[in-house]
Amino acid sequence: MAYDPANIFAKILRGEIPAYKIHEDDHVLAFLDIMPRAAGHALVIPKAPARNLLDVAQGDLSAVMAVAQRIAQAQMKAFAAEGITVTQHNEKAGGQEVFHLHVHVIPRHVGVELRAPLSYKETPEVLAAQAEKLRAALRD
Ligand code: AMP
Helix, strand or coil, rough: CCCCCCCCHHHHHHHCCCCEEEECCCCEEEEEECCCCCCEEEEEEEECCCCCCCCCHHHHHHHHHHHHHHHHHHHHHCCCCCCEEEEECCCCCCCCCCCCCCECCCCCCCCCCCCCCCCCCCCCHHHHHHHHHHHHHCHH
């Protein structure tokens, strides 16, 4: 399957639509999911075009996972998380909705179930405050 540059994360990378950014370097961008399955739910993507795990370059995948680890560590602090769930979907049959590779990094607390995907839209004010908290935790 070919990469389609019209996908929404490509638009975020081109600066055509805003995002609640947490981390950015030459190869990777991390930002908050606007329909979080739990507070602090982050997405980590490569800057280079890749549809998903099946076509991503190994170097970009490594860079994405290294940032996912740092985000998880920051979430443990910033959200007093007790655990982290990492998910990643490939193609429609695998649950993928946005066709630019992304890794979900989700803070977890004992006894708190994840919301169903796409079931809740967080407010801009809350997302902005959570992004700032995570950026601060990454600086520590
Ligand atoms: P997936 O099913 O793995 O493709 O998940 C796509 C994710 O992208 C969902 O969790 C959506 O809530 C999220 N999403 C869609 N549009 C945006 C956006 N503009 N900014 C941040 N997250 C988004």
